[in-house]
Amino acid sequence: LEPLDIGAIREEFPILEREFDGQQVVYLDNAATTQTPDPVVDAMSDYYRRYNSNVHRGIHHLSQEASIAYEEAHDRVAEFIGAEGREEVIFTKNTTEAENLVAYSWGLAELEPGDRVVLTEMEHHASLVTWQQIAHQTGADVEYIRVDERGRLDMDHARELIDDDAAVVSAVHVSNTLGTVNPVAELTALADEHDALSVIDGAQAVPNRPVDVGEIDADFYAFSGHKMAGPTGIGVLYGKQELLEEMDPYLYGGGMIRKVTFDDSTWGELPWKFEPGTPPIAEAVGLAAAVDWLEEIGMERIQAHEEELARYAYEQLDAEGDVEIYGPEPGPDRGGLVSFNVEGVHAHDLASIMNDHTVAVRAGDHCTQPLHDKLGVPASTRASFYVYNTREEIDKLVAALDDARQLFA
Numbered sequence: 001l002e003p004l005d006i007g008a009i010r011e012e013f014p015i016l017e018r019e020f021d022g023q024q025v026v027y028l029d030n031a032a033t034t035q036t037p038d039p040v041v042d043a044m045s046d047y048y049r050r051y052n053s054n055v056h057r058g059i060h061h062l063s064q065e066a067s068i069a070y071e072e073a074h075d076r077v078a079e080f081i082g083a084e085g086r087e088e089v090i091f092t093k094n095t096t097e098a099e100n101l102v103a104y105s106w107g108l109a110e111l112e113p114g115d116r117v118v119l120t121e122m123e124h125h126a127s128l129v130t131w132q133q134i135a136h137q138t139g140a141d142v143e144y145i146r147v148d149e150r151g152r153l154d155m156d157h158a159r160e161l162i163d164d165d166a167a168v169v170s171a172v173h174v175s176n177t178l179g180t181v182n183p184v185a186e187l188t189a190l191a192d193e194h195d196a197l198s199v200i201d202g203a204q205a206v207p208n209r210p211v212d213v214g215e216i217d218a219d220f221y222a223f224s225g226h227k228m229a230g231p232t233g234i235g236v237l238y239g240k241q242e243l244l245e246e247m248d249p250y251l252y253g254g255g256m257i258r259k260v261t262f263d264d265s266t267w268g269e270l271p272w273k274f275e276p277g278t279p280p281i282a283e284a285v286g287l288a289a290a291v292d293w294l295e296e297i298g299m300e301r302i303q304a305h306e307e308e309l310a311r312y313a314y315e316q317l318d319a320e321g322d323v324e325i326y327g328p329e330p331g332p333d334r335g336g337l338v339s340f341n342v343e344g345v346h347a348h349d350l351a352s353i354m355n356d357h358t359v360a361v362r363a364g365d366h367c368t369q370p371l372h373d374k375l376g377v378p379a380s381t382r383a384s385f386y387v388y389n390t391r392e393e394i395d396k397l398v399a400a401l402d403d404a405r406q407l408f409a
């Protein structure tokens with residue numbers, strides 16, 4: 001694979017030129033949100049400047065243009081992830097709302113006492129808390145597939161839990177804390193064998209690697225625009241059409257109905273049935289532009305670049321001798337991030353020192369508190385990479401560790 005032209009890529013991100021206290025920002029917090037390239041910003045500005053209008057096919061030129069752009073953004077995303085068509089692509093606010101849509105529209109209607117909701121110990125709160133609460137409301141049980149000491153899923157335990165009592169299997173594709181790349185196709189096949197619904201959280205996968213929902217064969221797959229060089233305020237729930245047709249919406253309003261009377265209402269066609277009210281129109285334009293921008297580079301090249309940076313960061317941090325790194329060895333089982341702790345230094349103190357060096361990392365529980373309890377640490381520091389990051393930026397992160405040791409260790 002041809003290596004990325006980082007220089008040319010970085011020119012599309014003016015934010016990366018910013019300086020604080022005379023030091024150029026080193027942005028290593030991409031698992032939280034990625035930066036937005038000029039073509040995406042320009043596409044959204046162009047929408048607001050030239051064809052802003054409400055959608056749902058108003059009878060005037062501007063609404064027609066906006067409606068077509070909004071509808072076609074669904075087609076673009078469908079093509080990007082290998083969905084059958086726009087009917088299988090629902091725009092939400094973010095991954096969290098996508099997970100909630102499945103839990104409320106399908107879970108509340110289908111789960112019964114004695115059903116098992118199978119999660120993993122590394123789930124993000126977006127799926128963990130959501131399914132946990134829906135299970136409480138329906139009397140279903142929740143079980144968690146164990147994570148082993150190397151941060152990988154215990155697949156023997158998965159096979160034990162995903163039996164005929166399993167009603168849902170909800171798992172993260174790439175862990176935002178460990179970096180672990182989970183065998184999602186295997187998990188969805190197990191779920192399918194036992195007629196359990198499969199829901200995959202792809203927030204850290206779609207932005208960083210090729211994803212084909214047909215190959216994974218999950219019933220639902222969720223991700224966010226802001227983690228893939230797109231805008232905040234838009235996420236995607238992919239769902240198999242036959243399932244979405246059967247499900248009732250859980251958010252009601254205009255745009256999602258077919259017929260409304262004082263007595264009752266009927267629902268519109270897919271995907272609009274699950275998109276009530278005025279949708280994120282500019283964000284959909286931005287998301288489609290982000291998909292174009294990513295595909296221009298190539299998802300395989302992005303994956304290779306991030307794996308190379310994760311390997312480099314892992315090796316540099318491991319060589320320090322007092323750094324505990326969580327998750328698998330570098331390689332195909334690890335995505336483009338490294339979470340770690342420095343002996344004797346609290347993660348929040350470390351991030352603060354990093355910030356003195358204008359290195360932006362994330363410190364905390366990364367919305368995976370149960371996982372941190374299992375790791376036996378209150379927090380971790382996470383460096384996460386994207387298309388515009390370089391080895392030199394990782395060197396700056398490592399160089400700042402000494403300051404932290406002198407101050408806190």
Ligand SMILES: Cc1ncc(COP(=O)(O)O)c(CN[C@@H]2CONC2=O)c1O
Binds near residue numbers: 094126174204
């Ligand atoms: C694996 C995973 N699932 C779900 C979410 C929720 O996405 P939205 O916030 O777009 O709904 C995130 C966000 N990642 C968090 C956000 O900040 N830092 C993180 O690691 C995530 O990493």
